[in-house]
Amino acid sequence: MDHKFPPLKNDLLLRAARGEPVERVPVWAMRQAGRYLPEFKATRAEHEFFKVCRTPELACEVTLQPLRRYDFDASIIFSDILVIPQALGMTVEMVPGKGPSFPEPLVTPEDMEKLDTKCKVAESLSYVYEAVTLTRMKIDGQCPLIGFAGAPWTLMSYMIEGGGTKTHSKAKKWLYCYPEASHKLLQLLADVIVDHLVLQICAGAQLVQLFESHAGILGPNLFYKFALPYIKYISVKVREALTAKEVEHVPMTIFAKDAHFALEELADSGYEVISLDWTIKPKHARSRCGENVTLQGNLDPCALYASKEEIGEFAKELVHSFGTKRWIANLGHGMYPDHDPEHLEAFIEAIHKYSQQPSDEL
Amino acid sequence: MDHKFPPLKNDLLLRAARGEPVERVPVWAMRQAGRYLPEFKATRAEHEFFKVCRTPELACEVTLQPLRRYDFDASIIFSDILVIPQALGMTVEMVPGKGPSFPEPLVTPEDMEKLDTKCKVAESLSYVYEAVTLTRMKIDGQCPLIGFAGAPWTLMSYMIEGGGTKTHSKAKKWLYCYPEASHKLLQLLADVIVDHLVLQICAGAQLVQLFESHAGILGPNLFYKFALPYIKYISVKVREALTAKEVEHVPMTIFAKDAHFALEELADSGYEVISLDWTIKPKHARSRCGENVTLQGNLDPCALYASKEEIGEFAKELVHSFGTKRWIANLGHGMYPDHDPEHLEAFIEAIHKYSQQPSDEL
Numbered sequence: 001m002d003h004k005f006p007p008l009k010n011d012l013l014l015r016a017a018r019g020e021p022v023e024r025v026p027v028w029a030m031r032q033a034g035r036y037l038p039e040f041k042a043t044r045a046e047h048e049f050f051k052v053c054r055t056p057e058l059a060c061e062v063t064l065q066p067l068r069r070y071d072f073d074a075s076i077i078f079s080d081i082l083v084i085p086q087a088l089g090m091t092v093e094m095v096p097g098k099g100p101s102f103p104e105p106l107v108t109p110e111d112m113e114k115l116d117t118k119c120k121v122a123e124s125l126s127y128v129y130e131a132v133t134l135t136r137m138k139i140d141g142q143c144p145l146i147g148f149a150g151a152p153w154t155l156m157s158y159m160i161e162g163g164g165t166k167t168h169s170k171a172k173k174w175l176y177c178y179p180e181a182s183h184k185l186l187q188l189l190a191d192v193i194v195d196h197l198v199l200q201i202c203a204g205a206q207l208v209q210l211f212e213s214h215a216g217i218l219g220p221n222l223f224y225k226f227a228l229p230y231i232k233y234i235s236v237k238v239r240e241a242l243t244a245k246e247v248e249h250v251p252m253t254i255f256a257k258d259a260h261f262a263l264e265e266l267a268d269s270g271y272e273v274i275s276l277d278w279t280i281k282p283k284h285a286r287s288r289c290g291e292n293v294t295l296q297g298n299l300d301p302c303a304l305y306a307s308k309e310e311i312g313e314f315a316k317e318l319v320h321s322f323g324t325k326r327w328i329a330n331l332g333h334g335m336y337p338d339h340d341p342e343h344l345e346a347f348i349e350a351i352h353k354y355s356q357q358p359s360d361e362l
Numbered sequence: 363m364d365h366k367f368p369p370l371k372n373d374l375l376l377r378a379a380r381g382e383p384v385e386r387v388p389v390w391a392m393r394q395a396g397r398y399l400p401e402f403k404a405t406r407a408e409h410e411f412f413k414v415c416r417t418p419e420l421a422c423e424v425t426l427q428p429l430r431r432y433d434f435d436a437s438i439i440f441s442d443i444l445v446i447p448q449a450l451g452m453t454v455e456m457v458p459g460k461g462p463s464f465p466e467p468l469v470t471p472e473d474m475e476k477l478d479t480k481c482k483v484a485e486s487l488s489y490v491y492e493a494v495t496l497t498r499m500k501i502d503g504q505c506p507l508i509g510f511a512g513a514p515w516t517l518m519s520y521m522i523e524g525g526g527t528k529t530h531s532k533a534k535k536w537l538y539c540y541p542e543a544s545h546k547l548l549q550l551l552a553d554v555i556v557d558h559l560v561l562q563i564c565a566g567a568q569l570v571q572l573f574e575s576h577a578g579i580l581g582p583n584l585f586y587k588f589a590l591p592y593i594k595y596i597s598v599k600v601r602e603a604l605t606a607k608e609v610e611h612v613p614m615t616i617f618a619k620d621a622h623f624a625l626e627e628l629a630d631s632g633y634e635v636i637s638l639d640w641t642i643k644p645k646h647a648r649s650r651c652g653e654n655v656t657l658q659g660n661l662d663p664c665a666l667y668a669s670k671e672e673i674g675e676f677a678k679e680l681v682h683s684f685g686t687k688r689w690i691a692n693l694g695h696g697m698y699p700d701h702d703p704e705h706l707e708a709f710i711e712a713i714h715k716y717s718q719q720p721s722d723e724l
Contacts, residue, residue, distance in 0.1 A: 164528070169698055172664035176672070216620075219640040219662050219694070258578075260622045261641055278581040279623055300581050302534035310538070332581070336531055 003133055003204055006141040013074040013144045016328050017207060017251035017272045017294050025324050025355035026073035027348050028146075030255075031334030032066040033078045037341060039065045049094035050086075053079050059131035060138055063145075069341065070348050073143050074207070074328075077132050077200070081150025081211055084192055085159050087124040089116035098164065105162030109174075109181035117188055121195040128196070129203035136204035147205030149196050151212035151256075152189040152230040156182070168217045175218075175226050182226060190230040194237040201242060201250050209253040209275065210234060216258020216277075223262055228269065231256070235270030253296060257333065263288040278303075278332025282321035295322060298332035299347065304339050308346035315350030324355050365495055365566055368503040375436040375506045378690050379569060379613035379634045379656050387686055387717035388435035389710050390508075392617075393696030394428040395440045399703060401427045411456035412448075415441050421493035422500055425507075431703065432710050435505050436569070436690075439494050439562070443512025443573055446554055447521050449486040451478035460526065467524030471536075471543035479550055483557040490558070491565035498566035509567030511558050513574035513618075514551040514592040518544070530579045537580075537588050544588060552592040556599040563604065563612050571615040571637065572596060578620020578639075585624055590631065593618070597632030615658060619695065625650040640665075640694030644683035657684060660694035661709065666701050670708035677712030686717050 008014075012026035035041055043052065043062055052058045063078045082092045082100055095101045106112060122129070136145045150158075157171035165171075174182045197208045215227055235252055242249050255275035256266055266274050267289035276285050276297035285295055303314050318329065329351040335344065370376075374388035397403055405414065405424055414420045425440045444454045444462055457463045468474060484491070498507045512520075519533035527533075536544045559570045577589055597614055604611050617637035618628055628636050629651035638647050638659035647657055665676050680691065691713040697706065 164526075166526070167663070167698060169664055169667075169700070172662075173667040176664060176668040216641060220643055221662070258620070258641070261643060261646075279578060279620070281582055281623060284623075300534075300584070301529070302531055302538060305531075305535040306538040336529060338531070 003136070005136050005204060006139075008144060008206070009141045010073055010143045013328060014206060014251060016326065017253070019272075019292070019294060019326050022324070023357050024352055025319065025322075025327055025329050027329035027351040028072050028074035028076070029066075029331050029335055029344060029347075030076075032070075032072065032076065032344075033062045034335050035337035036335050036339040036344070037065055037069070050080070050092070053083060054127045056127055056131040056134050059127075060135040063131075063135045064138060067139065067142060070345060071352065072348065074146055075135070075139060075143055076146040076148060076209070077128070077135055077205065079128050079131070079148070081148070081155065081213075082158060083125055083128060084150065084155055084189065084196060087116075087119050087121055087192065088188075089114065089119070090159060100158065100163070102159065102162035106160045106185075109178050112181065112185055115188070119192070121192055122199055125196060125199070129199050132200050132203040132205050136206075144206035145204060146207045146209055147197065147200030147203075148209045148211060149193045149200075151210050151215075151227065151234070151254075152186040152193065153218065153227040154212050154214045155189050155193075156185055157214045157217075159185075168214060172217070172222065175222055186226060186230050190233050190237075194234055194241060197234070197238050198241045198245070201238075202245065202247055205250065207251045207253065207273075208238070209255060209273075210271075212254065212256040212259065215256035215262070216260075220261040223256075223259060224265070227256070228262065228265055231266075232269045239270075251294075255296075267293045273328060275330065276332060280332075282318065286322070291326070294326040294328060296328040296330050298330070301331045301333050301336055301339070304331075304335075304343045304347065306343075308343060311343055311346040312350040315347055316354045319351065319354040324357060329355070365498070367498050367566060368501075370506060370568075371503045372435055372505045375690060376568060376613060378688065379615070381634075381654070381656060381688050384686070385719050386714055387681065387684075387689055387691050389691040389713040390434050390436035390438065391428075391693050391697055391706060391709075392438075394432075394434065394438065394706075395424045396697050397699035398697050398701040398706070399427055399431070412442070412454070415445060416489045418489055418493040418496050421489075422497040425493075425497045426500060429501065429504060432707060433714065434710065436508055437497070437501060437505055438508040438510060438571070439490070439497055439567065441490050441493070441510070443510070443517065443575075444520060445487055445490060446512065446517055446551065446558060449478075449481050449483055449554065450550075451476065451481070452521060462520065462525070464521065464524035468522045468547075471540050474543065474547055477550070481554070483554055484561055487558060487561070491561050494562050494565040494567050498568075506568035507566060508569045508571055509559065509562030509565075510571040510573060511555045513572050513577075513589065513596070513616075514548040514555065515580065515589040516574050516576045517551050517555075518547055519576045519579075521547075530576060534579070534584065537584055548588060548592050552595050552599075556596055556603060559596070559600050560603045560607070563600075564607065564609055567612065569613045569615065569635075570600070571617060571635075572633075574616065574618040574621070577618035577624075578622075582623040585618075585621060586627070589618070590624065590627055593628075594631045601632075613656075617658075629655045635690060637692065638694060642694075644680065648684070653688070656688040656690060658690040658692050660692070663693045663695050663698055663701070666693075666697075666705045666709065668705075670705060673705055673708040674712040677709055678716045681713065681716040686719060691717070
């Protein structure tokens with residue numbers, strides 16, 4: 001890396017990810033830059049969703065917004081997992097109140113010919129890397145900056161479904177009817193994802209998280225065949241690429257939402273951190289994942305609707321269940337637009353309070 | 363019961379539910395009366411969804427349709443879990459391509475005052491019981507007839523969300539913000555559900571299934587507080603009511619979709635059959651549920667998109683994993699509108715073929 005970044009003042013996240021002692025548990029929130037913040041809505045009122053992603057100054061601004069309010073131990077670059085389908089030539093629109101929409105989703109394997117398989121990620125997604133570098137500078141070492149990408153199956157399912165779906169049956173139909181074409185698409189995506197993660201790390205990301213948001217819809221059989229191998233591939237290839245570039249390795253997190261059936265395999269897939277959704281019991285997760293990975297999560301996002309006192313109790317329970325070693329406190333999924341910003345603050349403060357370690361125990 | 367029904371010629375389902383020996387594993391499919399069948403679509407082309415539910419002759423007709431095509435070991439009365447909110451005075455519309463919609467969902471606990479809490483289920487849902495009796499007559503003992511109801515939390519979440527949702531955050535917000543009102547609503551629903559199940563049994567239903575379709579969104583904490591107690595309550599109260607009426611008890615099935623975190627508790631909740639979604643590994647389910655319950659499920663509905671040969675292999679694997687004792691073969695969720703009827707047939711035939719018991723082992 002050619003960048004000269006300000007020194008990191010709070011490395012709790014990185015130490016927790018590597019399994020080193022921490023004086024208190026690091027905490028951040030998935031989708032912490034989002035519509036629950038009035039200042040985010042103000043930015044979005046002026047600029048369309050993907051315009052914010054594509055403009056490094058705007059992406060940096062919304063990434064920093066939650067850090068100005070909260071005592072977070074991590075920031076995550078504002079971007080979207082669907083920038084990769086965009087880089088492959090697909091049109092993705094963010095429909096207000098409905099979520100992302102592909103006007104021309106992949107219908108049959110022949111449609112894969114329309115994809116720009118020779119896309120140069122470094123060029124087409126340069127705005128992400130610029131945003132990462134700019135943000136890392138501006139954070140001024142307050143906390144680490146996380147980069148991210150969607151995992152192959154999750155991106156594939158978006159590219160085929162084209163919009164919201166409960167069953168993901170169009171995308172799953174590919175796995176059953178066109179397994180070869182599916183593997184070809186997943187491999188293409190995996191290679192682009194590797195590049196995208198490596199480029200974010202080279203640009204300044206200090207940890208990267210892979211989002212397999214649609215893992216749960218697969219069930220064990222399909223997950224083992226069409227998701228897990230690519231999740232593993234990415235962890236191996238990112239490491240190899242960093243070594244080849246002589247760039248220091250950063251911790252990697254896998255968040256396979258609702259993949260309760262694969263915790264053991266995920267713990268063994270080459271990631272330092274396993275992020276858990278709120279349906280997983282913390283103690284089950286630890287006993288199934290073993291002691292050699294860090295766990296992340298997993299407050300039910302809806303628990304932030306409770307009173308601040310109750311949120312404090314939930315945080316206390318989480319600290320009690322996860323313990324203070326190898327744990328990064330977070331929600332079990334992202335923030336919702338109708339969350340009260342003060343309730344998130346109550347969560348952060350309670351985690352800090354209850355996870356504080358007596359200095360002689362460190 | 364005053365009805366004189368034709369003798370039952372195939373009681374495989376009931377024997378499997380009670381843990382008795384079977385010469386082959388019984389098989390049926392959730393939503394086996396549905397849009398994947400051209401004859402069902404023909405009926406629906408002429409009659410609106412709830413018109414079919416409310417007209418015993420039509421409900422009977424569509425219930426019988428799959429039995430004319432397939433060698434099923436069970437039928438399930440055509441109805442909908444949302445007839446209960448309707449009986450409580452709420453308007454529910456079936457929006458084509460979108461699913462059920464409540465024009466006036468419950469927004470705050472005050473809205474519960476609008477509910478007809480004194481509703482006489484026997485009168486308002488008499489069409490269901492007439493449909494059950496008529497269908498049981500017309501099935502002519504070919505196989506048992508299943509009755510069903512939605513479980514309290516699932517109905518509550520529909521009544522508050524009013525339509526499709528990924529997060530169920532409006533309904534979950536009630537659980538966190540208005541726990542007392544939530545319990546009041548859940549108790550009201552539980553009592554209506556008990557009546558509805560008992561009346562279906564009195565009308566001729568030979569097994570009843572409770573659908574907790576939205577269990578998974580709760581996670582363990584909310585599920586233990588707001589779903590499981592009512593699931594248990596219903597199994598106890600249905601039994602008590604049948605005893606009081608001197609009506610023979612029928613087996614009961616609980617399908618708590620995505621409640622992977624609560625299999626042990628479900629196995630201990632008073633139901634003879636635990637229905638599993640496709641994310642649960644059969645052998646895990648058996649070891650967690652013990653030997654005293656029957657398991658039902660759990661082919662991924664999307665697996666019916668595969669070739670007939672592969673479907674045969676999936677069925678073989680299921681027989682291998684579940685074994686032939688205390689198992690009812692089914693999907694892990696309902697049929698989809700774009701399923702090929704012939705592929706369902708391949709599944710049924712393969713289950714019959716691979717689960718056939720040598721007669722000397724019975």
